[in-house]
Amino acid sequence: MARYSVFSLAAKALGGHRSWSRAWRDPVPKPAYDVIIVGGGGHGLATAYYLAKEHGIRNVAVIEKGWLGGGNTGRNTTIVRSNYMMPGNTMFYERSVRLWEQLSQDLNFNVMFSQRGQFNLCHSPASLDAARRRGNIMRANGIDAEMLDRAEVMRRLPYIDYSERARFPILGAVFQARAGTARHDAVAWGFARAADRLGVDIIQQCEVTGFLRENGAVVGVETSRGPIRAGKVGLAVAGHSGHLAARAGLRLPIESHVLQAYVSEPLAPMIDTVISYGAAHFYISQSDKGGLVLGGDIDGYNTYAQRGGLPIVEHTLGSAVALIPSLSRLRVVRQWGGVMDMSMDGSPFISRTPIDGLYINGGWCYGGFKATPASGWCYAWTLAKDEPHPDNAEFTLDRFRHGYQIDEKGAGPTPNAH
């Protein structure tokens, strides 16, 4: 398949855009692969891409029960940032931002990564102190962070309510200029196309229903299109990790919860950055099409239904209006839910499992989209070398057994509180 370039675009345009070829093949599954990745979202496709590109493992299949990016890759609010401070998280997410910065060139596919910056608003002297601590840890690790005082936030974000009537006062913010947003579908498509070009088979409409076992080890998968053998099987099905792991007899430190997101009717350019409203746990940005993209809390109870309830709609939109009163008459045109692995400490897993031949990538909670490139990169490393890279070494499945939690929020083993 041809490289995309301004010349190919011009040539196709002259032909009325009738001669574009499909971006990736639709192969019939082979009887066996070196590695099978279960789940054709951003993480699974990125894993396949980096297995082929970084480790030369090209006899790889990505098996997806629906369509590419139809799960959480297509259901998030597209925010990318690396403002983490716990050892184990910090450099992993920074690796991700550095991969994002090169991703469009690397994949030859425009993922529309826009480093428009992210504000984490602070509402009390204590939250300013916590933000400064976080910012200092980031800077000590070579990650950009900047403290902004109230006057500077007022200058940059003039539409926020700073009046006496504001629900929470805005005292300042910690700002990461290299944070931003990306086009979520393009991430799945870009990785899919790039992986396909390296020989990876992407098999859609094929559901994994169980695992092939020999002497206890996983040696392949049962699918709706028949059994497929593999040297190694890697799960990348966040949201449904528990459901699939149960078919291998594993219980995980994960509960599945739904997170909703919303898009408003399109507006003229208004919010040229990403704003996180710490007091209410709310975040907002504006897409290139003009719609405001916003989200808030999870619904808070176990669910695999990809839809949310009205109490959280009210909470989230109430937060939007409390922060930016001028949004009060704006219409929401779309709302959806994504099912997420909420882990016991709010941090993910990229790890071997207790079962030989079976590997897991999951537990992403709210934070999976930003992690996509580093998740694939580190998971590919783990699958290829049978050991973690230092950047994902702490994301083990058994860390709770050793008392080593990566609890960024300090909420304890309560998945709905992370």
Added chain:
Amino acid sequence: MLRFSCPVCGLRDETEFTYGGDATLVRPAHDDTNADHWHDYVFLRDNPRGAHREYWHHVQGCRQWLVVERDTLTHAIGLVALARESRP
């Protein structure tokens, strides 16, 4: 909006309740010193896609802990009972 038939208060909205998680977990005995038992109890979940027994606290009603049978895929609610009268 989920709605639960509280045995004390009748049919009430989800917003009056807080979620208490999986109700099938059995706490190890206080003198159990096996770390694996405690690890499994505190950290591991069946997380089923389908029928789920779970705790809800009617915190803005009668303040009773309830056990609710709810389907995690359809949100259909079955039995609702007082937690103190139902064992895991």
